[in-house]
Amino acid sequence: MRRRAAAPRTVGWSVVSAQAAANLGFFAVVPFLADHLASGMGLSAALVGVVLGARTAAQQGLFVVGGALADRFGPRALGLAGCGVRVVGFVLLGTGQSLPALLAAAVLTGLGGALFSPAFEATLSRAAGEDREGPGRRAWFARFAAVGEVGALLGPALGGLLLGASFLAVCLLSAGLFLALGVLLGLAMPRRAALGRPTGSWRPMLADRRFLAFAALYAGCLFTWNQLYFAMPLELSASTGAVTATAVMFAAASLAVATLQIPVTRWIGACPLAAVIPLGFLVMAASMLAVPAARALGAPPAAAVVAAALVLVAGHMIAAPTALAAVAELAGGNPPGACHGLLATCGGIAVLAGNALIGPLLDPGPDGVPATGWLALAAVPAAGAIGLRLLLSRDHSHPADPAPEGAGAATGKEPHDNPARR
Incomplete structure (x- = not known):
């Protein structure tokens, strides 16, 4: 007998x-990796940067390849791989x-991601598109971000408990978690994506100027x-108590996403x-x-950062789930996995290029990162806000949650004017 397909809501919660x-x-290991490489392995700062950069480049640079392979072989197979x-x-x-x-x-590790x-x-x-009674794609991607951030918040604490034993123990813990995750995916994810059109080709996506502009x-x-x-x-590095302040900053950011993403x-x-x-881009700016x-008002560096x-988190919570939910609509009939991959790859390129170009402006002085550096950083999302407003106003003024299968992006057709299901 043919295996009965899992309900869309079950699949959705499995992915979340x-x-x-x-x-x-991932976060049980990564926060401690730089210290392990420098203190435990005796690598120079330059070599530590090479190792960390290799992981980022492998993950972000190959996202579009992973997405195309997911379209070709199905997301379950790629998730297991x-x-x-x-x-x-x-x-x-x-x-x-x-x-x-x-x-x-x-x-x-980067390739796996x-x-x-x-x-x-x-x-x-x-x-989310197949769940006719569900809340819509935006809400599902909000859950995806919020519940995922719980893992990011607990990961360093879990890794820190085992770090007293050895870095190897932390790595084996993470390997075990990914092994268990593979079992979960094998049981819960659909065996193959039935998209209603041939999959695995990213050429049509690269010919879609509108989506390329959106991704850029x-x-x-x-x-x-x-x-x-x-x-x-870097701003905190110029002040006393930098390590503690940095830890507080990350904890506050993760806690904000975990608790506020769904309400936002x-x-x-x-x-x-x-x-x-x-709007999200302007808040990030x-x-x-x-x-x-x-700093001009005399606030302590830790409080300012x-x-x-938290303002950055607010902007990200506004923009990111909506943009991810909109990929199914903006991609039209193009393979969805490749489109999500291209979005991440463009982001990785922007991080590498942007940090290289603006990085020299960020060298901290006695008072922290110069104001010119912060102005340059603010110009990037501000320009993105203007460009996205112009692009999306042309023919996509409706919501990002088109109708479920049969009337929208899930079928590979352009969605009609359908309000988000709540």
């Missing part, structure tokens, strides 16, 4: 849970004693979000794409200006 488990395993690759990567990361071994481990992340997003988008403009979101890991810690998305409701996504503004981080 899988994202939380993936973040738990990604978990398997990460298991091998984390074991090698804990046991590797040479630079080539560590580089290979870093690339494998590039395989399963687009598969997660494409599966969630489709399941939206890349500013990931670039600005990355300043939570780059510019804001509910508040946005069915507002048009052309209003919601640019304001977050880059909050630090020099607070934590406040700026």
Whole structure:
């Protein structure tokens, strides 16, 4: 007998849970990786940067490949493959004693994420579209972000408990979590995506100028979000208690996403794409200006950065779930996995290029990062807001949650004017 397909809501919650488990395993290791490489392995700062950069480049650069493979072989197969690759990567990361071994481990951990992340997003988008009584794609991606952030919040605490034993113990814990995640995906995810059109080709997507423009403009979101890991810690590095303040900043950001993402998305409701996504970008631009503004008012550096981080989180919560939900609509009939992958790859390129170009302006002085650096950082999301407003106002003033299967993006046809299901 043919296996009965899982209900869309079951698939949706499986993907949301899988994202939380993936973040738990990932963030149990990554916050301690730089210290392990420098203190435990004796690598120079330059080599630590090479290893960390290899992981980021492998993941972000190969997202579009992972998405295309998910369209070709189905998201379940890519999810299982990604978990398997990460298991091998984390074991090698804990046991590797040479630079080539560590580089290979870093690339494998990045490749694993590039395989399963687009598969997660494409599966969630489709399941939300098939759930006729469900709340809509925006709400599902809000759950995806909020529940996933719980894993990101608990991961460092879990890793820290085992770090006293050894870094290898932490890596084996993460490998075990990804092994368990693979079992969950094997049981819960659909065996193959039935998209109603041939899959696996990303050429039509690359010929879609409208979607390419959207992906290029939206890349500013990931670039600005990355300043939570780059510019804001640099600002704190010039003050006393930098380590504690940085930990407080990350904890506050994760807690805000975990508790407020779903209410924020509910508040946005069915507002048009052309209003919601640019608004989120403008709030993120304001977050880059909050630090020099607070500094001018005499606020302590830690308070200024934590406040700026919370404003950044607010902008990200407004823009990101709506944009991810809109991919199914904006992609038209193009393969959804490849489209989600392209969105992430463009963001990775923006992070690498933007940090290289603006990075020289961020060298902290006695008072922190110069105001000119913060102004340059704010210009990126501000320009993105203008570009996205112009692009999305042309022919996409309706909400990002088109009708379920049969009337919208899930069938590969352009959606009609349907309000979001609440």
